[in-house]
Amino acid sequence: MESWWLPTWQPLLVLLPTMLLLYHTVSSWHCGERCLPLPPGPRGLPFVGNILHTSDMTHRGLAQLASRYGGLLHLRLGRLRTVVVSTPEMARLVLHVNDRAFADRPTTAAIDYLTYDRADMVFAPYGPETDPEIKSWGTKHIEYIGGIHEFCRCRGDFLHPRWIRPCYGPLWRQLRKLCINRLFNRRRAASWAAVHDGVDSLLREVTKNSGAVVNVGELVFGMSMKITLRLRLELAGGVPGMQLGMLAVELALARLLHGFDWSLPGGTGSAGELDMEETYGLTAPRAVRLSAVPVPRLSHL
Known part of the structure; x- marks a missing residue:
């Protein structure tokens, strides 16, 4: 009886997809036990998720999914879970009624590094720690705008026409003459x-x-x-x-x-x-x- 054998790398090609599929199944099962219920959405493929459901024209693919699953649907793009809002009613619930729940921005390692662990106003997590800072910033901003308006009124009183005309009257006459002779002449019109x-x-x-x-x-x-x-x-x-x-x-x-x-x-x-x-x-x-x-x-x- 002839014996046969496989090269050492061929069992790895069979074992690696099996291990990845097993890991994906186990992680999905554990997530289903501890995660909150998600909005309805299409079932995705392993690893790639629902990337193929969006088609080349993303807005049309999302519109077709919304007509089937409703104005609030869940997609999994690789490992990233995404919630798609496609109706005015759902947009109002997300952006107006429950805006505090969606106030945090997703971050990456680069954003954490550039903002010193989200220490700036844009990427800071919304909560009891940042709420007083936002109110303080808004108060200072309003005071700053009021100071600008007050300065504008003072500057308007200072730059009165009776002070400007004696200083810039000859300059405006020269500019008017330059425009008439250079910009609005017959040669320019003929061009x-x-x-x-x-x-x-x-x-x-x-x-x-x-x-x-x-x-x-x-x-x-x-x-x-x-x-x-x-x-x-x-x-x-x-x-x-x-x-x-x-x-x-x-x-x-x-x-x-x-x-x-x-x-x-x-x-x-x-x-x-x-x-x-x-x-x-x-x-x-x-x-x-x-x-x-x-x-x-x-x-x-």
Whole structure:
């Protein structure tokens, strides 16, 4: 009869998951005996808990769980137990009625080290020891605000117009002259010609394609690039023409919204039928891109 044997590390691979599962079962059983009853919630997997229940879109996953388990539910994210509040009634009970019970903030080793074992006002545990300190701090804060108001009244009496005009009158006249000659002159107004030309060409392009789906974002981006490339500005440690380009985008969007009525493709449907589903991303973008048809509503378009 042939004998077989396993390498020394293979029994460890079998024994380690068994020991971890046994530890998780025993710890959960002991916690169930000594812990207070928790709100309802889904049963979690060993070690990871309910992390997989939240899905990629966390707010939608929590909304689905709230519709099933109610406005107050319990989740276990790894070893961290979390209570989720998702209705106005439960939020009022937590934040208003029982605010003292939830006044303490969770801490970590880093917070304990930086705040000298939670000795500051933000992370200090709420209780009989900190209540007098909070009241004393609030009283001093109110007195400090009252002193500021009193100082403002004294400063207002000191800075009377009859004292300011003789001192700063010539300065304001020079500033007014500088603004008129440098900022609001004809040359400065002519520098906006590129912006006006770009917006006019954008409106003509949208009007030419009225009744069809128009990619407004692409048109606005192209107009901004043309305006920015026509500028002759110094870098000055930043992006050339950035502020002017942003102003051009805002102006173009304002004129588009003002000069056209927008409808869905095909002429059917309403705003309530739009697909507002999001997809996973840095800013939760729309899963289905918005398409709208411009219809001119002004006589000169």
